[in-house]
Amino acid sequence: MFDADAAFDTIEHLAGEIGPREGTSDAFARAADDITDRFEGLDYEISHVQVPVPAGNSWGVDVGEGESTNVIADPPGFDPDEAHVIIGAHLDTVPQAPGAEDNASGVAVMMELARMASVEAPPVPVRFIAFGAEEPRGEGDDMHHFGSQQYVADMPADQQEALVGMVSLDRVGVAADHVPICTGGTGTTQLRDALIEAAESIDVPAEACENRASDHWSFEKAELPSARLGSVPYEAYHSPDDVPEVVDTDQLDLVGRTMWAWLTSL
Numbered sequence: 001m002f003d004a005d006a007a008f009d010t011i012e013h014l015a016g017e018i019g020p021r022e023g024t025s026d027a028f029a030r031a032a033d034d035i036t037d038r039f040e041g042l043d044y045e046i047s048h049v050q051v052p053v054p055a056g057n058s059w060g061v062d063v064g065e066g067e068s069t070n071v072i073a074d075p076p077g078f079d080p081d082e083a084h085v086i087i088g089a090h091l092d093t094v095p096q097a098p099g100a101e102d103n104a105s106g107v108a109v110m111m112e113l114a115r116m117a118s119v120e121a122p123p124v125p126v127r128f129i130a131f132g133a134e135e136p137r138g139e140g141d142d143m144h145h146f147g148s149q150q151y152v153a154d155m156p157a158d159q160q161e162a163l164v165g166m167v168s169l170d171r172v173g174v175a176a177d178h179v180p181i182c183t184g185g186t187g188t189t190q191l192r193d194a195l196i197e198a199a200e201s202i203d204v205p206a207e208a209c210e211n212r213a214s215d216h217w218s219f220e221k222a223e224l225p226s227a228r229l230g231s232v233p234y235e236a237y238h239s240p241d242d243v244p245e246v247v248d249t250d251q252l253d254l255v256g257r258t259m260w261a262w263l264t265s266l
């Protein structure tokens, strides 16, 4: 069963103990190490892929060029050329925000799903990815989502064909009367509709939405089936006030149970 309190503990660790973790910072590296340890404790096989990023300006703060990291976690025996799902959540924040909602919440739900999948393997194997450097470093579509854009650019054709769907968990914990389930609005809505159906199957209210402000967009641009859970507006967005108190465990629970209902329906 999805444990929203365990997810909240992850949020307190990332946003409370580690704090702001811009994609090239020491704090980001520490967060990536901690997530790696957690995955390894669940018997996942880890690869770290370096993500070079340019200097620029991230939400009003100058940032230098440097390297971020994608942390990729596969279950034992995983073969990316066979049918698989990707669940991703960006691990970085803008420089000024501890990022409890954006996006410790998504990472926390992802870690709980990884724990559940390690106990009871879903029908289609899941690759989990903590993406680096999702947040903007300037204007335009090339200046954000660096980790996921690089991942998609590096995907061989066989892996693209084997991808059943990619879900980005991004800002999933602010209380709402529904779970937003979005696409970028250009391609198929099949995955979004399947996620909404999974939510409805367990009486979780879900609403379709459109936005391009997360890692699902990198996959959608490559015409790969993708969707994003989350994006409820909140005042503390990209600010020092994005602290664990903005996150609601009931909302984490709705999102986590929706994801598990979908994974077990495949």
Ligand SMILES: [Zn+2]
Pocket (backbone or CB within 6 Å): 090, 102, 103, 134, 170, 171, 214
């Ligand atoms: Zn985000």
